[in-house]
Amino acid sequence: MSQTLTLRRPDDWHLHLRDGAMLRAVLPETTRHFGRAIIMPNLVPPVVSACDALAYRDRIIAARPEGVDFTPLMTLYLTEQTDPADVAAAHASGLVSAVKLYPAGATTNSASGVRDFDKVRGVLEKMAEIGLPLCVHGEVTDAEVDIFDREAVFIDRVLDPVRRATPGLRVVMEHITTANGVDYVKASDRDLGATITTHHLIINRNHILVGGIKPHYYCLPVAKRESHRLALRAAATSGDARFFLGTDSAPHTDALKESACGCAGCFTATNTLSILAHAFEEDGALDRLEGFTSLNGPAFYGLAPNEVRLTLTKHDTPVTYPDKIDTDDGPVTVFDPGFPLFWRVS
Ligand code: NCD
Numbered sequence: 001m002s003q004t005l006t007l008r009r010p011d012d013w014h015l016h017l018r019d020g021a022m023l024r025a026v027l028p029e030t031t032r033h034f035g036r037a038i039i040m041p042n043l044v045p046p047v048v049s050a051c052d053a054l055a056y057r058d059r060i061i062a063a064r065p066e067g068v069d070f071t072p073l074m075t076l077y078l079t080e081q082t083d084p085a086d087v088a089a090a091h092a093s094g095l096v097s098a099v100k101l102y103p104a105g106a107t108t109n110s111a112s113g114v115r116d117f118d119k120v121r122g123v124l125e126k127m128a129e130i131g132l133p134l135c136v137h138g139e140v141t142d143a144e145v146d147i148f149d150r151e152a153v154f155i156d157r158v159l160d161p162v163r164r165a166t167p168g169l170r171v172v173m174e175h176i177t178t179a180n181g182v183d184y185v186k187a188s189d190r191d192l193g194a195t196i197t198t199h200h201l202i203i204n205r206n207h208i209l210v211g212g213i214k215p216h217y218y219c220l221p222v223a224k225r226e227s228h229r230l231a232l233r234a235a236a237t238s239g240d241a242r243f244f245l246g247t248d249s250a251p252h253t254d255a256l257k258e259s260a261c262g263c264a265g266c267f268t269a270t271n272t273l274s275i276l277a278h279a280f281e282e283d284g285a286l287d288r289l290e291g292f293t294s295l296n297g298p299a300f301y302g303l304a305p306n307e308v309r310l311t312l313t314k315h316d317t318p319v320t321y322p323d324k325i326d327t328d329d330g331p332v333t334v335f336d337p338g339f340p341l342f343w344r345v346s
């Protein structure tokens with residue numbers, strides 16, 4: 001008899017859907033399995049105001065496949081001009097679930113992000129007051145800091161001082177990639193959680209660079225050495241409710257990835273649940289998968305977990321996925337974990 005695993009329907013606490021043709025092509029890959037997702041605001045131009053978020057939410061809802069039950073949870077892109085009153089009103093109306101902090105220049109479409117943290121103090125204080133979470137891209141951008149150290153340095157130089165200066169601010173460290181990130185979350189007894197991506201549980205920096213450069217494994221924050229991947233695996237599979245899934249599924253066309261200056265981002269929406277089931281089984285933690293994908297995130301965001309269940313079945317022979325998703329902008333390569341997958345959503 002084949003093995004099955006039933007979970008509450010998962011949510012994705014960090015997702016890039018883009019807009020237009022790309023949105024229409026990638027959205028079904030997420031709505032097939034996920035009930036809700038925190039939608040990243042790094043469009044061009046970014047989603048900075050309640051008005052922008054409302055219009056973007058409408059475009060996502062219009063692109064939703066017929067009959068699916070999927071709720072986009074909107075975020076605002078924090079800039080040095082963000083108005084605390086606009087943020088508070090967007091939160092009070094139920095429109096936005098979080099505000100996203102990109103240090104200026106840290107990643108794709110982050111040029112409008114924050115340079116001077118004193119300029120966003122008022123917004124952060126308002127968010128602490130109303131309990132609205134801040135999702136943080138945790139990397140410093142200083143040219144002299146090595147790219148593999150940027151997360152650890154950010155924790156010391158930026159995140160810890162900001163949290164100390166803003167008591168009660170609820171923070172999600174997004175897509176953590178280091179043991180330093182794991183340790184920092186574990187050392188805090190309140191107001192701090194972290195998302196972990198699918199791909200950072202699978203690849204380390206060797207996968208990107210050994211035997212030829214693999215553009216589809218390049219994302220930001222960049223994957224670190226193996227000891228960090230193992231720390232992420234241990235955190236994700238530990239059952240600790242402060243860690244939850246945020247795929248950071250980030251579609252870019254092959255033309256933009258396979259280039260002399262390739263874009264950062266791994267597209268994992270399609271096969272994430274198969275990969276996670278594989279990883280959790282490998283670590284003897286299948287019984288903790290539901291916490292990571294379906295319970296810990298809603299608990300952090302103060303939402304009820306999804307009522308609908310989804311069943312994964314383990315097959316005897318490998319299950320296959322398309323190598324690429326076709327979009328009107330060009331093909332998008334689906335993340336290849338590098339090993340056969342046997343679990344699939346039934
Ligand atoms: C993201 C993107 O493409 O928008 N890329 C990535 O490598 N993760 C931006 C981000 O989340 O850093």
Ligand code: ZN
Pocket residue numbers: 014016040248250
């Ligand atoms: Zn992202």
